[in-house]
Amino acid sequence: MTTANETKRSITLSDISVTYYGRASEVRAVRNCSLSVGKGDVVGLVGESGSGKSSILMAIPRLLPVGTKVTGSVMCDGEELTGMSERELNVRRWRRVALVPQGAMNSFTPHLSIERHITEALEHHLGISRTAGRARAAELMDIVDLQRGILTRYPHELSGGQKQRAALAVALACDPDFLLADEPTTALDVITQKEVLQTITRIVRERDMGLLLVTHDLPLAAGVCDTLLVMKDGCMVESGPAGDVAANPKHPYTKTLIEAIRYMETESSS
Numbered sequence: 496m497t498t499a500n501e502t503k504r505s506i507t508l509s510d511i512s513v514t515y516y517g518r519a520s521e522v523r524a525v526r527n528c529s530l531s532v533g534k535g536d537v538v539g540l541v542g543e544s545g546s547g548k549s550s551i552l553m554a555i556p557r558l559l560p561v562g563t564k565v566t567g568s569v570m571c572d573g574e575e576l577t578g579m580s581e582r583e584l585n586v587r588r589w590r591r592v593a594l595v596p597q598g599a600m601n602s603f604t605p606h607l608s609i610e611r612h613i614t615e616a617l618e619h620h621l622g623i624s625r626t627a628g629r630a631r632a633a634e635l636m637d638i639v640d641l642q643r644g645i646l647t648r649y650p651h652e653l654s655g656g657q658k659q660r661a662a663l664a665v666a667l668a669c670d671p672d673f674l675l676a677d678e679p680t681t682a683l684d685v686i687t688q689k690e691v692l693q694t695i696t697r698i699v700r701e702r703d704m705g706l707l708l709v710t711h712d713l714p715l716a717a718g719v720c721d722t723l724l725v726m727k728d729g730c731m732v733e734s735g736p737a738g739d740v741a742a743n744p745k746h747p748y749t750k751t752l753i754e755a756i757r758y759m760e761t762e763s764s765s
């Protein structure tokens with residue numbers, strides 16, 4: 496039987512709009528969008544570049560540039576995040592909702608080892624000592640399918656796929672309930688992309704986490720997600736079970752997205 500408490504284990508966005516203000520213009524990047532990711536759900540948010548995917552994702556932990564206007568509601572496990580102070584939000588970031596940001600593999604600090612990236616996160620967010628953090632760092636390498644020897648290496652000594660797995664390990668450090676991953680595999684070759692994505696979804700399913708996966712690659716997302724949400728020009732134009740959206744797209748834009756990726760794959764293999 497599902498208790499009231501269990502039914503609240505989700506991130507739910509209702510009627511979210513995001514507007515950026517430039518010197519002379521404003522950009523309405525997200526327009527009245529709603530979505531929900533429950534624990535155990537793997538949800539793909541797809542759309543072409545500039546459709547508003549990163550903006551909506553970053554609105555969840557409220558990590559958008561200062562001055563950006565966000566309206567609507569962001570609920571996490573029954574708590575309203577909008578209106579919370581930075582201090583209150585900081586307790587929830589990393590522990591409740593962790594982020595693998597776009598370009599995560601380039602966001603490492605060059606002079607810190609992979610282990611230090613993890614132990615710093617543990618120290619900063621959970622108050623775990625560096626010594627105690629080392630054991631957790633080793634465990635995280637096992638979880639993301641990396642050799643423990645990687646821990647002593649520096650970011651530039653890793654391949655693209657290893658770096659992305661290490662970025663995932665950092666995001667998982669505080670054992671979050673929800674993972675937000677923004678184009679986590681875009682910079683990788685096709686085979687490594689699939690492998691890393693399989694690792695992410697395996698971890699999410701094994702730990703009964705919720706995943707919001709942002710990607711411009713609809714077929715790739717359809718292969719690993721339960722649900723797909725399609726964004727165009729800041730609006731959600733289609734949503735449904737991943738298999739249905741990929742096999743029977745209702746919106747012409749969704750069809751275009753599928754065909755564009757297929758075309759690119761044919762071109763690159765010919």
Ligand SMILES: Nc1ncnc2c1ncn2[C@@H]1O[C@H](COP(=O)(O)OP(=O)(O)O)[C@@H](O)[C@H]1O
Pocket residue numbers: 515516517522523524542543544545546547548549550551560
């Ligand atoms: N910091 C910003 N300032 C102004 N406009 C922005 C900013 N970030 C994104 N945008 C604009 O918002 C729209 C949506 O961008 P984004 O959310 O990054 O899309 P996606 O992740 O789907 O590529 C685009 O038109 C983009 O140019």
Ligand SMILES: [Mg+2]
Pocket residue numbers: 548549550597677
């Ligand atoms: Mg983006």
